[in-house]
Amino acid sequence: xxxxxxxxxxxxxxxxxxxxVEAARKNPExxxxxxxxxxxxxxxxxxDEFPERFFQVxxxxxxxxxxxxxxxxxxxxxxxxxxxxxxxxxxxxxIRQSIAYSDKNVKICASHAGLTLGEDGATHQxxxxxxxxxxxxxxxxxxxxxxxxxxxxxxxxxxxxxxxxLRFGRPKMPVFTPADQDFKxxxxxxxxxxxxxxxxxxxxxxxxxxxAGHILxxxxxxxxxxxxxxxxxxxxxAILKSVEKTGCVVTAEEHQMNGGLGDSVAxxxxxxxxxxxxxxAVNDTFGESGVPALLMEKYGLTRTxxxxxxxxxxxxx
Amino acid sequence: xxxxQELQQAVSQVRRDIVRxxxxxxxxxxxxxxxxxxxxxxxxxxxxxHDSSFKMDGKGEDLFFLSNGHISPxxxxxxxxxxxxxxxxxxxxxxxxxRLQGHPTTHEGLPGVRMASGSLGQGxxxxxxxxxxxxxxxxxxxxxxxxxxxxxxxxxxWEAAMYASANKVDNLICAIDxxxxxxxxxxxxxxxxxxxxxxxxxxxxxxxxxxxxxxMEKVLAILAEAKSRxxxxxxxxxxxxxxxxxxxxYMMGSHKWHGVAPNDEELANALAQNEETLGDY
Numbered sequence: 001x002x003x004x005x006x007x008x009x010x011x012x013x014x015x016x017x018x019x020x021v022e023a024a025r026k027n028p029e030x031x032x033x034x035x036x037x038x039x040x041x042x043x044x045x046x047x048d049e050f051p052e053r054f055f056q057v058x059x060x061x062x063x064x065x066x067x068x069x070x071x072x073x074x075x076x077x078x079x080x081x082x083x084x085x086x087x088x089x090x091x092x093x094x095i096r097q098s099i100a101y102s103d104k105n106v107k108i109c110a111s112h113a114g115l116t117l118g119e120d121g122a123t124h125q126x127x128x129x130x131x132x133x134x135x136x137x138x139x140x141x142x143x144x145x146x147x148x149x150x151x152x153x154x155x156x157x158x159x160x161x162x163x164x165x166l167r168f169g170r171p172k173m174p175v176f177t178p179a180d181q182d183f184k185x186x187x188x189x190x191x192x193x194x195x196x197x198x199x200x201x202x203x204x205x206x207x208x209x210x211x212a213g214h215i216l217x218x219x220x221x222x223x224x225x226x227x228x229x230x231x232x233x234x235x236x237x238a239i240l241k242s243v244e245k246t247g248c249v250v251t252a253e254e255h256q257m258n259g260g261l262g263d264s265v266a267x268x269x270x271x272x273x274x275x276x277x278x279x280x281a282v283n284d285t286f287g288e289s290g291v292p293a294l295l296m297e298k299y300g301l302t303r304t305x306x307x308x309x310x311x312x313x314x315x316x317x
Numbered sequence: 318x319x320x321x322q323e324l325q326q327a328v329s330q331v332r333r334d335i336v337r338x339x340x341x342x343x344x345x346x347x348x349x350x351x352x353x354x355x356x357x358x359x360x361x362x363x364x365x366x367h368d369s370s371f372k373m374d375g376k377g378e379d380l381f382f383l384s385n386g387h388i389s390p391x392x393x394x395x396x397x398x399x400x401x402x403x404x405x406x407x408x409x410x411x412x413x414x415x416r417l418q419g420h421p422t423t424h425e426g427l428p429g430v431r432m433a434s435g436s437l438g439q440g441x442x443x444x445x446x447x448x449x450x451x452x453x454x455x456x457x458x459x460x461x462x463x464x465x466x467x468x469x470x471x472x473x474x475w476e477a478a479m480y481a482s483a484n485k486v487d488n489l490i491c492a493i494d495x496x497x498x499x500x501x502x503x504x505x506x507x508x509x510x511x512x513x514x515x516x517x518x519x520x521x522x523x524x525x526x527x528x529x530x531x532x533m534e535k536v537l538a539i540l541a542e543a544k545s546r547x548x549x550x551x552x553x554x555x556x557x558x559x560x561x562x563x564x565x566x567y568m569m570g571s572h573k574w575h576g577v578a579p580n581d582e583e584l585a586n587a588l589a590q591n592e593e594t595l596g597d598y
Binding site (some may be wrong): 031052053055057058060063064065066067068069070071072073074076077078093094096099101103104106124132 | 376380422431432442444447448453456472473476479483566
């Protein structure tokens with residue numbers, strides 16, 4: 001079993017900020033729009049280096065989304081930045097009509113997703129965004145796991161032509177993926193091979209899944225851990241290949257069970273290879289204010305919850 | 318440069334196209350389409366620099382965005398009549414497998430359409446985005462948009478208006494189709510918006526008004542005036558008074574023909590009032 005180590009913790013939103021600057025240096029068509037959250041989205045460095053390509057729209061997310069769609073006409077590659085809640089549920093119709101249905105090359109970049117937003121509470125803790133965005137035809141949905149991966153993903157989506165939803169967050173997380181990684185949209189990453197159970201994790205839960213793998217190893221359970229950074233298009237081939245070997249699956253995500261990664265995996269398995277599945281996700285409830293770590297514990301999104309789900313799913317094999 | 322008579326002929330033919338398209342599948346929006354015919358004909362046949370070979374990027378061209386997408390019949394007819402696609406395709410309007418969807422879309426690849434519209438209130442933001450890109454590209458052409466008056470009840474318009482003036486988006490000419498009607502009745506009855514002139518002025522627009530939006534000479538003049546005011550640090554708003562259903566007497570001035578198709582007899586009546594000038598499709 002591969003041991004993943006890290007020397008520092010960083011927030012994924014800072015990975016976005018760094019990636020945006022790199023993407024903008026590489027491609028003069030990259031522009032950034034922000035709805036009064038430049039600091040929170042870590043877009044300052046971009047705004048400072050490329051002031052003429054940075055558009056402060058104020059607290060007007062609907063205007064920002066449709067404006068971004070309009071900016072593609074003439075060749076710009078707009079990156080919009082605001083919190084995940086205001087990037088999705090608040091502006092769903094603008095995204096649906098002006099971006100997705102209109103096939104526009106807009107990158108919707110969303111921070112502070114999920115419970116780990118913490119103390120601001122449920123008004124801001126969107127747990128439905130992956131579901132909303134994956135339902136839109138043609139929308140690519142990405143949820144990277146650490147700083148380096150978020151930076152690489154940000155650069156990769158600038159190269160990809162088409163609408164993308166990129167989700168990241170606020171808390172500092174272990175930085176364990178390579179700094180120089182080549183991010184491939186839609187290609188799952190094998191973190192640890194195993195024979196007894198497949199753990200499919202996305203975003204902040206990837207680190208928890210790795211840690212759960214170590215706990216399981218001590219219990220004599222050989223877990224395969226895969227990073228599903230792209231929810232859509234889902235890497236069906238990698239998932240089905242793993243499941244063929246292990247015969248059971250646990251999904252882990254900071255999102256509602258309805259509409260999330262687990263839901264996508266359940267659909268895939270039901271259609272292609274019915275397999276016992278357990279989901280580590282928020283179960284049809286809103287979040288609340290609190291320290292992120294305590295919230296993750298209360299709502300059942302920790303390595304301990306993954307281990308419990310593995311035990312449960314293995315009994316169903 | 319077309320003369321007034323040629324433009325009037327185009328208007329007459331476009332009105333025939335509108336009522337025939339809507340009649341053919343017993344659905345669509347004739348009222349607003351007929352009311353905006355002079356404006357769209359003026360833009361596409363006279364005012365805008367545009368290329369009917371159509372490139373999505375529209376670099377070096379003036380651009381038009383239809384925010385009130387339900388008046389697609391007039392948009393499709395004007396696009397076809399100015400060479401974007403074969404006029405015969407107008408017969409497919411709202412039918413299955415057509416590029417002429419009920420509301421305009423890029424999704425089926427219809428030349429001339431750069432953005433889907435139908436869900437109201439988004440077009441001003443889109444036009445602002447395109448106008449900003451033109452500035453970034455050093456492209457000095459103009460972006461035009463058209464909005465229904467009832468559509469201004471959508472809040473996003475005012476987000477967009479605030480942005481446009483704060484950021485001096487002065488390569489933008491937004492026209493408001495002031496026909497005073499919406500689905501449930503007159504705009505004053507449904508949700509009285511007060512003075513739109515005062516509102517747009519307060520939001521930082523350079524506002525000009527045309528009381529006779531169905532008079533081609535007046536429409537050309539107000540568009541020339543609007544163009545002359547671009548580049549002065551303010552977005553332009555044309556308050557264009559039109560008559561819903563203009564050109565078909567029994568449809569005129571009533572919200573009842575917002576989204577209702579004429580029957581066979583009514584169609585014949587409407588066609589009798591609008592001469593075939595460029596050949597029916």
